Amino acid sequence: MKSTPTGLIGIVKDTNNFLLHRPAIPTLIKFNTPTEQDNFRQALLQRLQLDVSLYSVLNIHQIGIQAPIRHVFDEILRWDGDSTCWPNRIAEVQRQDGGIKHISIYPLGMRKYPFGFKRRFLGLRYIPLFNLTLTRLQQQAETTEADNARFVLFRCTGGYPIGHYCMFTRSPIPALGETEMTQLFLFVGFNFYGKEPGRGSRLISPVWEAVHNRVTANIMNRFKQLCEWQFHRMEDGISTGGEPEE
Numbered sequence: 001m002k003s004t005p006t007g008l009i010g011i012v013k014d015t016n017n018f019l020l021h022r023p024a025i026p027t028l029i030k031f032n033t034p035t036e037q038d039n040f041r042q043a044l045l046q047r048l049q050l051d052v053s054l055y056s057v058l059n060i061h062q063i064g065i066q067a068p069i070r071h072v073f074d075e076i077l078r079w080d081g082d083s084t085c086w087p088n089r090i091a092e093v094q095r096q097d098g099g100i101k102h103i104s105i106y107p108l109g110m111r112k113y114p115f116g117f118k119r120r121f122l123g124l125r126y127i128p129l130f131n132l133t134l135t136r137l138q139q140q141a142e143t144t145e146a147d148n149a150r151f152v153l154f155r156c157t158g159g160y161p162i163g164h165y166c167m168f169t170r171s172p173i174p175a176l177g178e179t180e181m182t183q184l185f186l187f188v189g190f191n192f193y194g195k196e197p198g199r200g201s202r203l204i205s206p207v208w209e210a211v212h213n214r215v216t217a218n219i220m221n222r223f224k225q226l227c228e229w230q231f232h233r234m235e236d237g238i239s240t241g242g243e244p245e246e
Helices: 011-020 034-048 069-077 201-235
Strands: 057-065 091-095 102-107 130-138 150-157 161-170 182-192
Touching: 011 201, 034 057, 034 150, 034 161, 057 201, 069 150, 069 161, 069 182, 069 201, 182 201
Parallel strands: none
Antiparallel strands: 057 182, 091 102, 102 130, 130 150, 150 161, 161 182
C-alpha cells in the first residue's frame, strides 16, 4: 500500500475507524475442528513456552505485510499512544518506563474513577483496563529456526482480562499460500474475572470477542498499511518522517 493511516482525532473518529469500519482484509484465524485449535495451542506452547489450554478466550489473528520482518518488528517495538494504528482515544496507551517493559491501557484516558467511585464500578475494575508486563522478547531470530521468528509476549493483569498478549512475526510459508515478506500474528488468551473463567462469561465473552475481533482486524489492517507505506518510501529513498497527522 502506498498511503498511510491518517492521524486520529477524538473518540468519534476512533469509534468509526476501529469499531464501525469493516476491515478490507479479515484477520481472525478460524479453526474448523477442535483438533486444529489444539494443534495451534501446542505450537504456541512450543514456540513461546506458554500453555494456553486453560484460557476460555483464545483469539488469534494473522495478516501478511509486504515489508521486511526487521522493519515490521521495529515498528512493533515503537508501539505507544501516538500510533495511528491504535484506538488511543478509546483505550489510551501509557508506557510506564519509557519503553515496552510496562504498559498500561486506560479507558478514555481516565486515570481515576468518575463521580467519586473508588477502585471499581458495578463490581468491576476497569481503571486501568489492563497492565502489560513484558515477559519475553525475541528481537533477533534464533539460529536454529528457519522462519526468522521474532515476538513480544506480555502478561496481562488488572481490570478484567487476566492472561497473555503477544505480537509474533515470521517468514511466509508458501505451502500455506502466504506470499507477503512478513506474516504478523496477534493473539490474546485469558479468562474473564481473573481465575474464575465461568463467572459471567456466557454473556460477556461473546460480546467482548466480537468487539475485540473487529478492533484487532482494523488495527492489523492499518498496521499493514503503515508498514508498507514506510517501506515503499524507504525503497524510493524518501524519509518517512514518522506518522503524519491530520
